Amino acid sequence: MAKRTAIIDLGSNGVRMAVFEKTSRYGFYILNEQKVKFRLAQGAYENNNILSEKQIKKAIEIIKYFKIQAKYLSCNKIFCVGTSALRDASNKDIFINALKKELKINIKTLSGENEAYLSGFGAINLLPKIEDAICLDIGGGSAELCLIQNSKVIQTFSLDLGTVRLKDLFKDKINKLEKFIDYSLENIPSNFKSTNLITIGGSLRAISSAIMEKNDYPLSQVHSFSYEFNKEIDFIEKIINCKNAELNSLGIKKERHDTIKVGALVFLKIAQKLKIQNIITSGAGVREGIYLKDLFGRHQNFPINFNPSLKSLEDRFLKIKTNSLIKNTKNLFMCLKDIHYVDDKYLFHLNYASRISELGLLLSFYSKHKHSSYFILNGLNFCIKHEDKAIISTIIEQHGKKINYENLKLKKLLPDENTISWLNFILAFCRALNKACENEICNFTYKNKTLYIEKNTNNFIIHEAIKKINKPKSFNIYINNEEI
Known part of the structure; x- marks a missing residue:
């Protein structure tokens, strides 16, 4: 390829x-x-x-x-x-x-059905895993729907409800426009049912961006942003009913002013008709669908648990081995389970953080943890939830420091303080153990309020690095029977 x-x-x-x-x-x-x-x-x-x-x-x-x-x-x-x-x-x-x-x-x-398929195919492969949903792509000439079941596109449908088309045909005749939309929606197949709606297209991304701004959302990337539909109906209706001069104050960029109200109306009516509960925004659509079809060839999706953004970051920017760090963080997490009370699902975040915590070295050794955090927030874009990206970025950026939880910039997306503190500690601790860059896998044992570590390389430089790391809980540390 x-x-x-x-x-x-x-x-x-x-x-x-x-x-x-x-x-x-x-x-x-x-x-x-x-x-x-x-x-x-x-x-x-x-x-x-x-x-x-x-x-x-x-x-x-x-x-x-x-x-x-x-x-x-x-x-x-x-x-x-x-x-x-x-x-x-x-x-x-x-x-x-x-x-x-x-x-x-x-x-x-592209036929309407093919356009709908490619939009849905691009979105479902580049969003975090979603089993069942309906995709809605509102463009200038048409609106495409596709039904997703078991993470696959199984049916498509196209409607002549594009924003430019409707604006040109109906001008400001709102009553006629609403009747036309309602009539068109009667043709949606009865089996198009789901509580989840994946939204694609410029108008729908603009609405999501405005909601993010209104709610002081801590991230700026719209791809994978999700919200509860019922909580934002009033805001969507405000966009539809306001004067054009008021759109800026609602967070709608000027380039969208001419069609956003029509797009919001189509979106609102479709979501209500389908009884949608959750909205997931996709930055991926037709173009990504075309690319992925070519990329996959005879295959239909990525390998299991594969993230193309994670692999791309590793391919482009990572210059050191991380195998030992990945294994050590997992082993230490399991070893300390009796004292950290952190759910096993957070092993996922430790795995990602271990793999790419050194990305920032490409820019500069100084503040490398901050650089790595930035890489993650702005480069780890596909196949991951905003909450997961926020956790990974935060535990890398904190770099083993004592966490001031209330002042964390991504706090709205983070789990409780105990979870973040322990993940931060485990990652920083295992990075310190690899201070000599020997890429060594350690043996961990915890008993009688003491963590015992067996490793080949052990010197005062490693000891000094470990002493700087804030422990969420008091316990003793021994490396090769030598107390730190």
Whole structure:
């Protein structure tokens, strides 16, 4: 497979290009992403879906620009797809042939069902594991739904409820617009049932971002952000009913002002009809779905317990061995179970933290733990919950210090103080044991309020490093029968 792949997506409300770089068999990250706000079907919905010559020429210029960018970034593969605006156009062949002749690019027109499938496929593979859900992707020309069962897309459905389409057709005739939406929603298959709704698309991400801002959410990444639908209905209705001049104060960026109210209305009505309880926001959709289909080949998903972002960070930035640290943190956690009272599920966080706690060394030795924390918050993006990312980042950043729990910047996403204190201690302690970088696996025993450690390398430098670490509970420490 190509190391760098560009996906160009010609939508109804913009043209986007995402460049993916593969770092190993399944490890990858998004190297570059660009968007040009552009409406291919401007005026077409009121003119028998005929694309104007002016818009066709603009679209070709934009795609030409993206092709140049893709070549500059050394992309070996370029995929180009068109969605609702292109598939509905009665004269789409003129555009497709012109694109092929002038730029040597073959654009694939996605059907509504195929678009829905790729959106759902991209989201379900790059979000934390979700067994059952419905995906909703609201674009400029259409809204796509897909049903997820056992973490797989099993059925798709497309509705002509795109924000640009509805705005062009109904202008400010709200009553007619609502009736049209209600009528359209009657066609949703009766088996589309779930309490979880995965939201995809610019309008829905904008709503999630506004909710995050309103609630003083401690992270800025919208991918994987979740909330209870009923708790935010009033806010969503406020977006729908407010004046355009008030949208800024609600956290809606200016570029979304023209279509956000229509998008919010479609979203609200679909969520209510489907009796949704939980919203999970996805930053991944059609472009990621196309990339993953190419990445997987004959396979359908990632290997079990595989995280592409974690692997990508390790591939790009990690220069030292971490096998012993991974094993030592697990063994020490199990050894101290009788005194820390921390649930076994937090072994997951210790495992991740052990694997990537040294990422910050790539930037600088000084404050490396803070650099590592930043890498995690901004690079560990796929297949992980915000709460999990916050825990991993925090225990690395605290670096064995005594924790001032009330002042932790990610406190809203963290478990109790006891849990964080112990995870912080165990990670820092095991890193100190590896001070000589000998990559040695230790033997741990705890009895009579004493932790006994057996290891080959033992010197005062290790002892001094251990003494600096804050213990959540008082107990003695011996290494090779020598007290510290």
